[in-house]
Each structure stands twice: as structure tokens, then as C-alpha cells.
Amino acid sequence: MLRDSGARDEDEDEDEDEDTVKTDYDSFAAAYSRENETSLFNAYYERPEMLRLAGDVSGLRVLDAGCGSGPLSAALRDRGAAVTGFDSSAAMVDLARQRLGADADLHVADLGAPLPFRDAAFDMVVASLVLHYLADWSGPLAELRRVLEPGGRLLVSVNHPGAFPIVYPRADYFALTEYSEDYTFDGHDAVLTFWHRPLHAMTDAFAAAGFRVLTLSEPPPAPDTPAELIPPMRGRAFIGFLFLVLEAA
Template identity: 65%
Template sequence: MASTVENDYDTFAEAYAAENESSLVNAYYTRPAILDLAGEVSGRRILDAGCGAGPLFEALRDRGALMTGFDASTKMVELARKRLGPDADLRVADLAEPLPYPDGAFDDVIAALVLHYLEDWSAPLAEIRRVLKPGGRLIMAVNHPIIFKLLYPEADYFATVKWADEYIFSGQKAVLTYWHRPLHAMTDAFTAAGFRTAVVSEPHPAPGARERFPEELAGKTAFLSFLFFVLEAA
């Protein structure tokens, strides 16, 4: 329907947050991978772009980072505030629009599973570059570009294409809409925005995942899901 809001997390925020507290792809894959890539963060000023209900914000804060976060979903920010406390620096904002932060405000920006919702990366990456200090890092994860080709073998891998998938989060149905782009389009966008690619990672699941999810990981050392980057602001 034309009136449907794409990726309206307000409608399934609680179910999504509950599901991902302990899910394989979030609790045992994405969050550990981001934390590993971030490394020692004590005293670093970090912006969690698309913070959701706040699990990464919390984990980084626990490691000594000075955290700020935003999400486009009002409901997600409400859940994050409940989790993180009234003093947490949280606000409702959209990565597709100008960010409400000054130039060079942060040492790092975390963008975990956010940019793949956007067709245009130019303006969002430029805004992230603007709020990073020189030499700062963008640590990000997006859908691995091979996933689209695996799901749609006849599709053109080299095109930037909109696609959607259906999920069940804690018993609630949700549809998420993404933009597929080939790897070279990602790296070209990084370079155009003034970033240098420092790390490209296809991580293994975290310790304990195999015991927690024996069926999903049977016979696998790793799996394809997301692609992770560390970019440095040139």
C-alpha cells in the first residue's frame, strides 16, 4: 500500500529488541564483531548511528567510551532510554538527513546495520565524515552484497536494487526493505566521502555460538550474513 511506511521500526520495536538480545546474527555475530573492530575505546567519543534499543551503546559505554546515540525510530529511542538511563545522550534523528552534531565531534561513529536501508550513501557518508575528527573511524556493518545474489540468482549483482525480506521477531511479523549495491559501489562511495578503507571483515560467530545454535551452525565454521568495515577519515 502506498501509505505503508518502509522499515517502520516503531511498529515492531519491542519485538525486534527482544529477539536480538540473544539472537545468533545480533548477539553472537554483529555486536561481538563491532566490539572487536572497535578495540580499546576508553575515553573515546563515539556516536552510535542507528542505536536501536541501545545494546551496542551500552557495551561500548561499559568499556569506557563516551557515548552519544540516535535512531530514526522514536520507539527505539524510548527503549534505549529505559535501558541506558535518563542521562544517556540520545535523540531521534535520521541518518538520511543532516545530523544534529557539530563538526569533528567524535572519534568514532558506529553504523551497524543502518546504511543498507538507504539508496543514496553520498549525503549520509558526508555527514558522518563531517562529525568525525580527522583520523576518526567509521565502524560499520551492512548486508553482505552476495546475499542478494544468493536469494535472487537471476538478478543483476552490479545494479543498485531495492529488495525486501520478511522476518518474525519474537512472534511478530515484520518486513524490512533494503538497497543492494555491489561491493565496488560501496568502496567507491567511501572514497568519494573522504574515507580510507582500513579493514574489510567477514567474521566468525562469537565464542559460545556453536553451543547455543548447534543446528544453525552445524558443519559451518562461519556463515555469510553481513560485511564489516573500518574506515578512516582521511
């Protein structure tokens, strides 16, 4: 997801009420979905890399955890996967059903609760820009491990932890930190709330849940990205999301 120029600084965050506005995709699902189709961070960066890491999915049972309006599910299905998707936003699932068809295997479910799938039901799980919304990864990762076949793969994309101290230089990189940012999706203003955790906390959580890291990727945007979408780097590398391929032990 693209950080817009209205991202809040720490002084603004300190002035907020203790009850930080929580992310509620139901309220801006359609606007986010429209933005997602052509945005730099979604269409030309995150989604192409997730598909590259997924590789040949023909005949695989794939769970799209946090499927949103279904663009990644659709791309995986087009490549021959049998795709099941779920999202905590009913509005997003409705949009995914419009995209994928009335017979698509879609569910309204919360990654923070037990999932409505049997053990070892899937060969692959994709968790695209989902985990950074969660304070606690232990339960969700245990559920994703449970529904994966032994030896199955979990593909994860999250906000890159190295970007956090760049945007918030006074923050403690090593602390689990909740923060909110302002976004505009197709003209609709929204607030997204995330949880930053350092890289070692991520890998510790994966290991504790029974996953082994196979790949860690920090890619550039896709080669076909329109030049006008790429912001000036000012001598810095492009940092957006961190991508991991994990194996269920």
C-alpha cells in the same frame, strides 16, 4: 538481522504494488529489541565483531548512528567510551533511554538529513546495520565524515553483498536493487526493506565521502555461540554481514 524462512522470492516481489512496504521500526521496536538480545545474527555475530573492531574505546567520544534500543551503546559505554546515540525511530530511542538511563545523550534523528552535532564532535562513529536501508549513501556518509575528527574511525556493518545473489540468483548483483523480506521478531511479523549494492559501489561511496578503508572483515560467529543457533552450512561458508573499518581522511 536474521533472515527467516519466509524471505520473499523475486516472483512474489514482482507481484507487489509499486509502493513497497517501508521499514518502520516504531511498529515492532519492542519485539525487535527482545529478539536482538539473544539472536545469532545480533548477539553472537554482529555485535561481538563490532566491539572487536572498535578495540580500546576508553575515553573516546563515540557516536552510535542508528543506535536502536541501545545494546551496542551500552557495551561501548561499559568499555569506557562517552557515547552519543541517535535513531530515526522514536520508539527505539525510548527503549535505549530505558536501557541507558534518563541522562543518556540520545536523539531522534534521521541519517538521511543533517545531523544535530557539530563538526569533528566524535573520535569514532559506529553504523551498525544501518546503511543497507538507504538508497543514497552520499549525503549520510558526508554527514558522518563531518562529525568525525580527522583521522577518526567509522565502523560499518551491512548486509553482505555476496549473500544477495545466493538468496536471489536471478537478480543483477551489479545493480542497485531495492528488496523486501519477511521476518518474525519474538513472535511479531515485520517486513524490512533493504538496498543491495555491489562491493565496488560501497567502496566508491566511502572514498567519495573522504574515507579510507583500513579493515574489511568477514568473521564467523563468536566462539561462545550456542551450537543450536548455528544453521547447517551444507558445505558453504557462513555469510551474513560485511564489516569495515574506515578512516576519515
